[in-house]
Amino acid sequence: MVRVDFNMDNIQKCLCPECPVQAKSECVKVKLNELSSKSSGSPGKDDVPGLYCSTGKATCEDLDPGEMCQCTKCEVFREYNLDKHKPGSYFCAIGASD
Template identity: 35%
Template sequence: MGNVEKNKDNLSKCICIKCPSYSFACKVKAIPESAMNILKGDIAKAEHMEGLFCAFGKSKCIEEQKGCICQDCEVYKENGLNKMYFCF
């Protein structure tokens, strides 16, 4: 399994926000923290973000697996990842 860098290029390719497990409520709840991290410029220094879960780890919001689209993501493919549900 690859090591995914926390950077804006990977974030721009990330499809976590389209995932069926990532509910609308989670997306809304994540806006302030995610916006602050993006505005700071260097997301590599962020400890956690709701999104790009293959780099940042488990979601603090997602409570139920409702489907996974990781294998459709360019970040997943480019980094040789082989598991699913990074958000869990």
């Protein structure tokens, strides 16, 4: 069992915002715009279109899991040894790391 911390450090390291699975999602674009215009306070889990290894399935429903997941290239993935846990990728579609 691994619990990936939902914090600013991990949000900034997460590669999901640049992932092709999310590239065409209007819902993700809106969330990213809102995040970048937010100047203070910590974002909530539903505000961040990423860090799905921590928070579980994406709330946006217009993702394309036919594209390639970027998680194995991510620093958070290495730090928490997510390759040793399931599902090991596509956390946005399958759910958080267990």
